[in-house]
Amino acid sequence: MxxxxxxxxxxxxxxxxxxxxxxxxxxxxxxxxxxxxxxxxxxxxxxxxxxxxxxxxxxxxxxxxxxxxxxxxxxxxxxxxxxxxxxxxxxxxxxxxxxxxxxxxxxxxxxxxxxxxxxxxxxxxxxxxxxxxxxxxxxxxxxxxxxxxSPEDIAILLSSSGTTGERKMVARTHRNTVATMVLSGVYGKNRIISGSIVFGLTEVWPLFMALQNDQNPLNLGYPEPNTELKVIDTCGKSLRPGEVGELCIRGPQVKKGYFNNEKATQDTFDGDWLKTGDTVYYDEDGMFHLAGRSKDLIKVGGRSVSPSELEFVLLNHPKIADAGVVGVPDDTQGEKPVAFVVPKPGVELDPREIQAFVISELAPYKALSRVIVTDALPRNSIGKVLKRVLNELFVLKRPMIKLGKNVMGQYIH
Structure with a gap:
């Protein structure tokens, strides 16, 4: 040096x-x-x-x-x-x-x-x-x-925004850190500039695939050296080219686990393979392609925002009975969070009051761009909020936002 x-x-x-x-x-x-x-x-x-x-x-x-x-x-x-x-x-x-x-x-x-x-x-x-x-x-x-x-001792803990509302700390070892430096080769540069189309995981810190001069955001690229990738079905069976399944990663840059959270660690590992929760497929040339994202994190200006964290805060508001948060496209930040909220009986909600409440509880970049007041949230047979339907509702109602009230009686701001 x-x-x-x-x-x-x-x-x-x-x-x-x-x-x-x-x-x-x-x-x-x-x-x-x-x-x-x-x-x-x-x-x-x-x-x-x-x-x-x-x-x-x-x-x-x-x-x-x-x-x-x-x-x-x-x-x-x-x-x-x-x-x-x-x-x-x-x-x-x-x-x-x-x-x-x-x-x-x-x-x-x-x-x-x-x-x-x-x-x-x-x-x-x-x-x-x-x-x-x-x-x-x-x-x-x-x-x-x-x-x-020891190279296997934990060195760094990184916060991972959980989609279940639980904050998890990714435990990265000294070996992980050195391996990532060798893999990426970016730590000696003076400046690193990246746009919003980035694919990676905190658990892998975050590089494990590379792609150059490709404008298709669904093309993820090829594995980095010393990195193994596979695609599995719901039973854990490895899939062939063209078959869609969950992406799994194995390599020296993969986290040791979640700090003080053995259950979460076990849930994300299959042996020494890390299950990413991302849905992909690979072609005959070995290039991987994104098919979907099972994790519903919202990427705001390059920062991960957990819908579950926002929903937890909203449900602690004395006037809110139910809440669901989704990410919607934004021209400057990539995505912005939008909340659908159900008021408690006999209560009127002011969306601006709700936005101010969230800002008082969370970091500014987690601010709600819009609050939509509705009578009920769409749920499946087991009671899970259908985020896809909320996204569709936002897209359908967006042209009517300036009217203040849509045909379903929902106030949109």
Whole structure:
């Protein structure tokens, strides 16, 4: 690694690689010296900034597990993720500290908060100063015997938006991380730009197929090196070219499992094959094609939004009896969430009130673009909401949105 190359960030600071290496080791040593242990979970709640890799590498070398939380998260979102992973320390910027403190108090847990002020002004006796942690000069960062870390140890936890309303944390090992770097070859680039037509999984981080110069979004491409793909039917039988089934993946980049969730791990694996939930087929040339998506995640500007999470929030509103959320096409964001809601008897719903309620509970990018008030939701024989029908209703009624009320008596906004 070159010792004199600079890495620049939005903070206007820059470090040589040599400095970044030294700071990351000092950070890791400081975590261990202050009572943290290998296997503990460190939460990073920062925007994209130059110090993120220093924090990540230092924690990993110390044997800790690292996860990130969007600083835009609201109280319920933060509480759920902290509770799910059993965090031991949180790295945060000053603007989110009041929220972090409120969540920790509500959960009845205490843990250190490492304050990272991007302006370099870290004060307060209630916090550990990030600057202090990386500024030690006692030489222990080079002399210390570091914990032994196995390639199969968990390194990083990534949040996966579950379609059942359950937030799952994808456990990725050190081996997974290195394998992905070798596979993709993008980590040395200065810039990475991608449009909205992207196919991948958090569980595979996310690359496992590649396709160049093809304008058909249903063409997924060919497997990457060291990656095995197969298509199976509902009984688990491997299918032949042209037959539609569920895509399964096997390779060194596939997750270890879901953190602290053995049932979800078992449900998504068939032996060492990861079942993606995506419906595909492959042709005689070995190219894979998308036939459908059994998971109904909404992709908003490249971010995954779970309909189930939105529905959970909506059903906690005192005026709503039932709710269903679908994704609809959007010219700028790719997709936007739309909610169909059923009011409780004798109650009138103001769609704008519902939109404001959702914004107060969830991150801004999960905002509802429209709220449609209806008497009932379409369901199948076992009571499952028919999302396909909701999408069709939205398309059919969309030209009438400006009228305020459609022929079925549903208010559309």
């Amino acid at each position: 070159a010792s004199n190359r600079e890495t620049c960030g939005l903070t206007k600071r820059n470090y040589t690689f040599s400095e970044a290496r030294s700071f990351s080791r000092r950070f890791g040593v400081s975590l261990l010296d202050r009572g943290l242990n290998p296997g503990d979970v460190l939460v990073v709640m920062l925007p994209n900034a130059i110090d993120n890799p220093i924090i990540l590498l230092g924690a990993l070398e110390a044997g800790l597990l690292v996860t990130t939380i969007d600083p835009a998260y609201k109280k319920n979102e933060l509480s759920l993720q902290v509770r799910t992973i059993g965090a031991k320390v949180i790295v945060a910027i000053p603007t989110v500290v009041p929220l972090v403190k409120a969540v920790l108090e509500e959960l009845g847990v205490t843990m250190p908060i490492i304050l990272v002020d991007l302006k370099g002004e870290e004060t307060g006796h209630d916090f550990w100063s990030y600057r202090d942690l990386i500024s030690r000069s006692d030489g222990t960062d080079t002399q210390r015997k570091w914990p032994e870390v």
